[in-house]
Amino acid sequence: MTIGSKIAWDDTVLPFQLDRSDIRGRVVRLDGVLDQVLSKHDYPPQIEALVAEAALLTALIGQTIKLRWKLSLQIRGSGAVKLIATDYYGPTDDGQPARIRAYAGFDAEELTDAAAFDQLGEGYFAILIDQGEGTVPYQGITPISGGSLSRCAETYFAQSEQLPTRFELSFGRSQLPGEAEGWRAGGVMLQHMPKASPSVGEASGEGGLLTHADILDGDEGENWTRANYLLDTVEDLELVGPTVAPTDLLVRLFHEEAPRVYDSQPLRFGCTCSAEKVRDALEPYPADEIAEMVTAEGIVTADCQFCGAHYEFDPATLGRDGDGA
Template identity: 40%
Template structure:
């Protein structure tokens, strides 16, 4: 994820006022040495959240996780899988989002309904635990995983912490989730904005903003001065409001122009995203074959078949034990 730079040349095209759903739009603000991506999710996030009928509090967490995963996973230049996973001791004890490059997205959340109903409004629902980002690009590439502690800071701040500690790239992230009400009904929407400071001279990024561990306790630590270009970029990103990231009548291009019209912003070819699970009859059958005959016998239901429901897409499949040997 570090050092991301768009490699496709900008092309002229008509900019619509309406947002284009389920897309990731890369952009660059060259005067500020800033690169980034903006994501707008509509039908894909709505399908995923409604499929499981998540309570609103859980849907908002999973919606944020979906937007964050798409922003980070869409940086993969070759086929591969990017996964976000949280594990914690809160009412929402697990969140899993898979992004299969270039455009396949799936997700689910596990929660305790009884604990969730007793949690006060605005409470930390993930609890103490960890957030892990995993990149798997197949057998020919090394698997990468970055982990950051969850201590009640939420996904947006956890992402900032990850980039400070693991990537050491000045990064600003904004996430938003909301329900959109129309005459046709209510639908979920999610959006996100990621901006990174990537000057050609790496020393301009500045060292990580943590005090050196070997300094004596009495020593005063002065963090390095922040680059003026990054200070300006952060200030502009800080003006983004949640509703702007999920407004279907505001296109990504128009939002970027609002933010960066003074320094100038270039946008690149958008990338589509779709709700698509990777499960199949064959993959589930192979999974069952990994169990011993005795274990499979214990899975047989009253109808004499083995039933399996995919946690991601909720598809139910039934297998005859005799077909599994």
């Protein structure tokens, strides 16, 4: 598609709150970040779509974590797609950008003409939060279900956190007048405010999992339903931009819900790989196992699955018997 003039909201997340409905949310826009994520690999279209959706979800969910924390999504399947992995690194200081990276592992020979989500088969959707040294990482897991990664994430929040959550996403390749074609993506996340003691009814969702209807009732249920009806009216071009600012989008959708916006969070592509980390990973290996990794050129190589960085090492410097061990 060809779209109009660009605005300065690309690669950002804008948090907001609907005061009338006791609902919080975020609007995300990705262009350069997603281009960098996908340009590191030559993915087939179905894989690109899954990685784009996972990156959007990561940006929306990750923005809730505190400074310096790391949030990851891991989607593991039994079909052609074996793994989709994303990382969100919280900013190290106030005002600094958060960083995102993502990749997919798949068997090209098992890919079919089916929709992207169907390439996953059975498996699980997991969210992991690492709060840093001296803490135990948190992990929550729900089954793959619902027909999209967005629906998987909604099920995760209902089941693991008892938080009704809704995602509406759009992504694809687009072109601005006079510019090269590139990826654009956008989305909105709605989430009901946590309740002190949620009253959870019998699970009515697919596979015996919870849905928002099992958690909310009365005025809260009506407010949630109304906000979702309003979000149903959003159009793809409104989600991805670039001619509609996220603030304008919120007014278009939720002006009667009294939207209140907070400071936006810039996003950047960022990978944490390094030669030092590769050395640290190989340090436990004895010399005989390091020898099995040596190429015909007499070196040990390693490639980062996220950014494609290529590392080469003298095997004599690696492992327990290496110079740095």
